[in-house]
Ligand SMILES: NC(=O)c1ccc[n+]([C@@H]2O[C@H](COP(=O)([O-])OP(=O)(O)OC[C@H]3O[C@@H](n4cnc5c(N)ncnc54)[C@H](O)[C@@H]3O)[C@@H](O)[C@H]2O)c1
């Protein structure tokens with residue numbers, strides 16, 4: 489058995505013991521995970537510093553603080569999330585107990601990416617634990633130091649049989665993908681996303697794909713350009729542009745391009761000093777392969793700000809590109825680096841057309857003072873998320889679903905969405921063996937009259953309130969009693985008995 493097979497078998501066996509299911513055990517695991525981020529913050533930060541030159545404060549701000557918040561939320565809300573969820577009933581099921589019961593899916597495979605290695609790997613794990621699953625955790629091998637620390641630390645805090653960590657690269661991930669899972673949660677680029685989905689299809693395993701793409705940013709001329717550019721610069725250059733929801737490029741009218749350049753330049757200086765290379769808050773490109781990929785994008789565009797670089801240090805300065813053409817190299821794929829192209833666009837309508845001609849992005853940013861502009865952008869485009877007058881922060885709102893659409897992904901998570909994403913929402917209808925008369929309308933022999941009644945019971949909507957429902961139930965009980973008493977086979981006599989309740993036609 490390979491190491492990967494062993495890990496999956498271990499997780500499956502542990503899941504089958506049933507110990508991941510009691511809410512107390514899930515909460516115990518979540519609390520232990522919470523302790524990891526309190527007790528081992530230094531190990532976490534040190535590893536990320538080596539991988540991406542993130543500062544200790546930056547690591548807490550962008551990675552572990554969010555995780556701590558998500559864990560606390562799950563601990564607080566788990567009882568509600570896991571409880572049966574009563575649903576509306578139709579007239580046919582009015583006397584039944586009808587609800588949704590979330591249940592664990594089984595063994596989940598979590599494949600993480602390297603750019604926010606803790607955030608994007610542990611956040612799905614929080615959902616998996618909360619939902620009562622086992623999970624095999626595969627951190628990205630690209631984040632060498634963090635993967636190692638994750639492999640060392642997780643088993644010290646959480647159940648190592650239920651949640652084993654498997655490290656390794658493409659061959660190891662592919663070996664994992666040959667195993668059977670009950671859900672695969674993948675974060676990474678869209679091309680590999682297709683590989684994951686293909687592998688999952690063999691076992692009809694459901695997937696969540698948290699992908700990326702080019703997230704556009706429209707700046708309206710009618711806005712506070714200084715503030716807009718400061719927020720865009722923060723969104724772009726945080727983690728050296730290696731953020732799935734970084735504003736990829738700016739669309740604006742030619743009349744404001746120079747001001748945008750000047751204001752972004754000012755913000756770069758404000759955040760990262762005159763020499764970002766020595767600034768502790770400015771990151772590095774993850775490795776030389778990505779460094780070369782990003783530098784190649786500069787070839788056919790004009791640099792307005794930045795451009796300095798050092799391959800030996802994987803350093804690329806915060807850079808702004810002006811008058812960029814849609815055909816330029818930098819516009820052909822997600823940048824995932826600190827280059828900010830500005831494209832001139834004639835109007836809001838043109839910007840909308842530009843966005844709609846391309847793949848649906850993970851995030852769409854619009855800066856404007858005018859709500860009509862914001863609403864028009866929202867109504868006439870599609871994207872995983874839409875954020876007006878800021879960047880990135882929607883990621884931190886646990887009550888918003890985070891995820892893509894189309895090429896930027898499928899499924900969503902954060903907060904309760906993580907719990908639901910990794911649960912099966914089981915439909916439950918609990919009927920009594922009484923009131924058999926009501927069922928006559930669906931039993932053969934089928935007649936037009938019975939169909940008429942079935943239409944009535946299924947298509948009418950009624951909002952009677954609690955008292956009304958009780959009254960209706962009483963009427964139904966009487967009706968059934970009468971039907972049984974007269975031992976008639978169809979519901980011929982029912983119309984008169986129901987005529988005192990008024991119903992609204994919904995079709
Ligand atoms: N939507 C989100 O939440 C989110 C978050 C972070 C990153 N991203 C996106 O991820 C991308 C960057 O990540 P990346 O793809 O460079 O990360 P990556 O190289 O770390 O790959 C992600 C995972 O896929 C595995 N993998 C890579 N190639 C594989 C293959 N051929 N077969 C099987 N498994 C394979 C890796 O082992 C890794 O665990 C960007 O597009 C970014 O926008 C999205």
Ligand SMILES: CCCCCCCCCC=O
Pocket residue numbers: 549550603604607608730731732733880881883884
């Ligand atoms: C306070 C704002 C936090 C933003 C963190 C962004 C994380 C993105 C993960 C995807 O790359």
